[in-house]
Amino acid sequence: MQSEVLSYLESNKDRYLSEVKDFLAIQSVSSQTIHNADIRRCAEWTAGQMRTIGMNNVRIMDTAGHPVVYSEWLGAPGKPTILLYGHYDVQPVDPINLWTSPPFEGTVRDGNLYARGSSDDKGQVFIHLKAVEACMKSIGSLPINIKMLIEGEEEVGSANLDKFVNEQKDLLKADLVVISDSSMFAKGVPSVCYGLRGLAYMEVELTGPNSDLHSGSFGGSVHNPIQALSEMIASLHDKDGKITVKGFYDDVRTLTKAERNAYKKLPWSDKKYAKQLGLKQLYGEKGFTTLERLWARPTLECNGIWGGYTGEGAKTVLPAKVSAKISMRLVPDQSSAKAAKLFEQHMKRIAPKTVSIKVTALHGGEPAITPINSPGVQAAVVALEKGFGKKPLYQREGGSIPIVVQFKNILGLDTVLLGFGLPDENAHAPNEFINLDNFFGGMRTCVHFYDELPNFWRSSKKSRNK
Amino acid sequence: MQSEVLSYLESNKDRYLSEVKDFLAIQSVSSQTIHNADIRRCAEWTAGQMRTIGMNNVRIMDTAGHPVVYSEWLGAPGKPTILLYGHYDVQPVDPINLWTSPPFEGTVRDGNLYARGSSDDKGQVFIHLKAVEACMKSIGSLPINIKMLIEGEEEVGSANLDKFVNEQKDLLKADLVVISDSSMFAKGVPSVCYGLRGLAYMEVELTGPNSDLHSGSFGGSVHNPIQALSEMIASLHDKDGKITVKGFYDDVRTLTKAERNAYKKLPWSDKKYAKQLGLKQLYGEKGFTTLERLWARPTLECNGIWGGYTGEGAKTVLPAKVSAKISMRLVPDQSSAKAAKLFEQHMKRIAPKTVSIKVTALHGGEPAITPINSPGVQAAVVALEKGFGKKPLYQREGGSIPIVVQFKNILGLDTVLLGFGLPDENAHAPNEFINLDNFFGGMRTCVHFYDELPNFWRSSKKSRNK
Numbered sequence: 001m002q003s004e005v006l007s008y009l010e011s012n013k014d015r016y017l018s019e020v021k022d023f024l025a026i027q028s029v030s031s032q033t034i035h036n037a038d039i040r041r042c043a044e045w046t047a048g049q050m051r052t053i054g055m056n057n058v059r060i061m062d063t064a065g066h067p068v069v070y071s072e073w074l075g076a077p078g079k080p081t082i083l084l085y086g087h088y089d090v091q092p093v094d095p096i097n098l099w100t101s102p103p104f105e106g107t108v109r110d111g112n113l114y115a116r117g118s119s120d121d122k123g124q125v126f127i128h129l130k131a132v133e134a135c136m137k138s139i140g141s142l143p144i145n146i147k148m149l150i151e152g153e154e155e156v157g158s159a160n161l162d163k164f165v166n167e168q169k170d171l172l173k174a175d176l177v178v179i180s181d182s183s184m185f186a187k188g189v190p191s192v193c194y195g196l197r198g199l200a201y202m203e204v205e206l207t208g209p210n211s212d213l214h215s216g217s218f219g220g221s222v223h224n225p226i227q228a229l230s231e232m233i234a235s236l237h238d239k240d241g242k243i244t245v246k247g248f249y250d251d252v253r254t255l256t257k258a259e260r261n262a263y264k265k266l267p268w269s270d271k272k273y274a275k276q277l278g279l280k281q282l283y284g285e286k287g288f289t290t291l292e293r294l295w296a297r298p299t300l301e302c303n304g305i306w307g308g309y310t311g312e313g314a315k316t317v318l319p320a321k322v323s324a325k326i327s328m329r330l331v332p333d334q335s336s337a338k339a340a341k342l343f344e345q346h347m348k349r350i351a352p353k354t355v356s357i358k359v360t361a362l363h364g365g366e367p368a369i370t371p372i373n374s375p376g377v378q379a380a381v382v383a384l385e386k387g388f389g390k391k392p393l394y395q396r397e398g399g400s401i402p403i404v405v406q407f408k409n410i411l412g413l414d415t416v417l418l419g420f421g422l423p424d425e426n427a428h429a430p431n432e433f434i435n436l437d438n439f440f441g442g443m444r445t446c447v448h449f450y451d452e453l454p455n456f457w458r459s460s461k462k463s464r465n466k
Numbered sequence: 467m468q469s470e471v472l473s474y475l476e477s478n479k480d481r482y483l484s485e486v487k488d489f490l491a492i493q494s495v496s497s498q499t500i501h502n503a504d505i506r507r508c509a510e511w512t513a514g515q516m517r518t519i520g521m522n523n524v525r526i527m528d529t530a531g532h533p534v535v536y537s538e539w540l541g542a543p544g545k546p547t548i549l550l551y552g553h554y555d556v557q558p559v560d561p562i563n564l565w566t567s568p569p570f571e572g573t574v575r576d577g578n579l580y581a582r583g584s585s586d587d588k589g590q591v592f593i594h595l596k597a598v599e600a601c602m603k604s605i606g607s608l609p610i611n612i613k614m615l616i617e618g619e620e621e622v623g624s625a626n627l628d629k630f631v632n633e634q635k636d637l638l639k640a641d642l643v644v645i646s647d648s649s650m651f652a653k654g655v656p657s658v659c660y661g662l663r664g665l666a667y668m669e670v671e672l673t674g675p676n677s678d679l680h681s682g683s684f685g686g687s688v689h690n691p692i693q694a695l696s697e698m699i700a701s702l703h704d705k706d707g708k709i710t711v712k713g714f715y716d717d718v719r720t721l722t723k724a725e726r727n728a729y730k731k732l733p734w735s736d737k738k739y740a741k742q743l744g745l746k747q748l749y750g751e752k753g754f755t756t757l758e759r760l761w762a763r764p765t766l767e768c769n770g771i772w773g774g775y776t777g778e779g780a781k782t783v784l785p786a787k788v789s790a791k792i793s794m795r796l797v798p799d800q801s802s803a804k805a806a807k808l809f810e811q812h813m814k815r816i817a818p819k820t821v822s823i824k825v826t827a828l829h830g831g832e833p834a835i836t837p838i839n840s841p842g843v844q845a846a847v848v849a850l851e852k853g854f855g856k857k858p859l860y861q862r863e864g865g866s867i868p869i870v871v872q873f874k875n876i877l878g879l880d881t882v883l884l885g886f887g888l889p890d891e892n893a894h895a896p897n898e899f900i901n902l903d904n905f906f907g908g909m910r911t912c913v914h915f916y917d918e919l920p921n922f923w924r925s926s927k928k929s930r931n932k
Contacts, residue, residue, distance in 0.1 A: 201782070212564070219765040220750050221748050222745065222750075279820065284686050299681075303775050308770030309770040314622065423683055
């Protein structure tokens with residue numbers, strides 16, 4: 001049975017590559033209202049695919065923002081039901097001039113498929129669609145029940161998903177959430193991810209004088225807002241790279257000795273990593289290794305800054321305003337709302353009297369950790385080994401999937417993070433790509449995962465019934 | 467004779483207002499190549515005006531950049547010849563949304579004429595054009611000889627003017643330079659300006675990683691370039707507001723006791739000034755009054771900063787690059803080239819190893835001081851008193867007119883700075899305007915100045931011949 005499914009996958013690779021390019025061609029940038037029609041078109045494309053591969057009850061469900069695409073296949077009574085979550089929206093593409101090939105034109109180079117969304121997350125949603133197709137078209141059924149929930153607002157904080165999940169509790173009833181929206185540890189090193197960082201994303205605006213001023217006529221009398229904001233930003237890290245926001249570390253869960261030891265055994269080289277990023281020197285909180293800092297320590301990053309004259313040539317202006325987008329990555333047991341509050345209070349406290357300050361919380365999400373010994377994680381480990389021919393490692397991920405916490409809170413479900421991306425695939429940056437070995441290996445892994453899950457579920461149920 | 471000229475001025479005010487709006491409507495933004503045709507059109511408009519008012523030898527003279535408009539009237543043999551310098555180019559208008567009325571549509575509100583260039587410097591060039599017209603059309607001649615040199619690159623550093631002046635030494639031969647491109651002390655307080663600050667305008671670019679990164683997946687391992695630049699900018703001023711660039715103050719000329727005392731007698735209120743700018747608190751170098759800091763102390767300002775995501779919503783990017791435009795205002799006896807060099811060396815010295823840095827000098831100009839007892843300055847004092855009915859004060863100006871130093875170096879000429887602007891007229895900012903009392907008072911003053919100059923010149927010549 002397995003071999004039929006796998007050979008179906010094998011013999012349809014070219015078509016899959018061509019189909020995923022259609023998916024990637026749709027400019028579903030959720031943060032830019034100009035792309036609202038593209039978002040709708042992308043939801044329709046996704047729904048069309050679901051119908052084609054044999055999913056039932058396919059629906060485009062409206063929210064106050066972008067729609068959710070839902071479908072289900074419930075033909076395996078007595079078997080576990082997974083709720084597959086993914087997103088069809090993508091990040092903006094600017095700076096567009098840094099892309100080697102057009103961001104919405106899937107292009108294969110050196111065994112990678114380049115396009116916005118190829119890795120985050122359209123490519124990984126597509127992996128599941130085709131794993132399901134392979135089962136349905138070759139043997140006519142799936143070994144488990146599947147519900148799919150593919151949303152269109154992940155890149156803008158999933159503002160309407162909580163409400164949706166709350167309202168659709170019955171529809172979404174399942175045994176386990178599966179998300180493929182993260183990375184494996186490295187090329188050729190499959191891994192299962194058991195932890196995610198949270199996020200609190202802020203915008204800060206400083207206003208100095210009530211109008212842009214001539215820097216000659218006024219320079220020397222006014223605290224330049226760019227200078228003032230620079231002084232504030234500079235003070236947010238101390239000389240050891242620790243964040244100075246008052247109370248910020250209070251709820252940070254200490255890394256266990258076991259975790260620190262496990263991370264030390266992972267194949268990792270700071271030197272190689274720095275070289276890959278084009279850096280002479282890494283940076284971060286003193287007293288922690290790079291992996292610890294990336295996975296288990298909170299951070300504060302400036303995501304953007306703008307103020308004054310930024311065009312061609314020289315304009316001698318002393319600007320009235322400057323703004324910055326600043327976000328914090330959070331780890332258990334920090335809370336996004338609390339971090340946002342602490343940040344706002346801190347910034348208002350340190351803002352000099354020479355300026356006025358406005359702090360806005362743009363969006364947030366909670367950090368999460370999934371139990372390693374849960375049946376879903378254990379089935380994933382076996383499936384990854386079969387799909388990639390190599391025993392996977394356990395890892396955490398520096399990014400955020402806030403919905404993981406919400407699925408736990410609202411539906412009571414654990415999440416298995418079955419990521420097929422790679423850490424260097426430029427998610428959120430120009431030249432995003434997915435590695436094609438992982439793209440097709442991911443499809444094989446999903447087929448095995450659907451197949452393995454009932455076994456672990458049974459043994460887990462049994463052991464629970466003892 | 468005087469009264470005929472002045473009544474001509476008086477009876478033509480409406481027409482002047484309408485004509486200056488035509489001048490202001492031309493989008494002669496010299497820093498933006500998209501406006502090259504507008505620049506040319508503005509030069510032609512200026513030349514046309516010169517012909518209309520009776521100037522001779524009117525020429526649009528090409529340079530490697532934007533053209534210079536030249537004309538002369540030499541019908542007063544034995545009388546002094548002034549070289550009137552001004553510029554017909556203007557600053558960019560962004561942020562355009564902060565303009566109350568369109569920047570290229572001259573609009574009168576509350577006794578002020580609003581438009582880009584109304585004060586800096588088209589409006590002030592126009593004042594001279596109409597003062598000359600009034601003389602020529604009412605009495606058929608001028609009491610002095612005038613050469614006009616109106617350039618199109620002042621707002622981008624007058625890069626081609628040195629060469630032009632050097633090549634046209636004979637054509638530009640004169641006794642005195644007159645420039646109306648600065649402000650009087652305050653509304654109703656006419657003043658003559660004897661000092662200008664210089665400028666060194668730099669651009670700094672920091673590069674961290676070789677590509678924009680996902681701030682979740684990479685945050686905690688990389689020194690964010692925005693953070694790094696903020697740290698560098700923050701360190702450029704110490705807690706006393708002094709600039710930390712090594713060697714920066716070495717050549718600064720100390721304020722004389724007489725100057726400090728004179729400034730203290732000027733009608734000035736820090737409180738009013740702060741209120742006018744919408745500030746709770748002023749800022750600047752400790753140990754100096756506001757006027758001292760504005761006129762006689764060097765400064766360092768951030769004119770612009772940009773990096774990372776600056777669009778709508780939230781993008782979780784750890785940017786590869788960040789840039790800033792940073793300029794220094796210089797006072798005698800600092801040199802622009804030296805300040806630029808010191809800044810570059812300093813920035814390269816303090817840049818952390820986690821980033822690479824590029825420093826570019828965009829343009830510069832030297833500081834200048836004009837002798838108060840020169841015949842031109844003394845004629846200006848009398849003319850201002852007659853034009854505005856009030857004895858003028860002596861002041862300096864925080865802005866820069868680098869060409870003043872070049873006229874001294876190349877042509878051996880002193881400059882009289884006969885400014886009719888006001889300090890709050892938003893030169894270089896949205897909602898630039900010129901006060902109409904000063905606009906017409908400026909015309910009267912120019913008529914008196916042309917009339918008075920020969921008297922002072924004679925007495926000065928006499929006293930020199932003693």
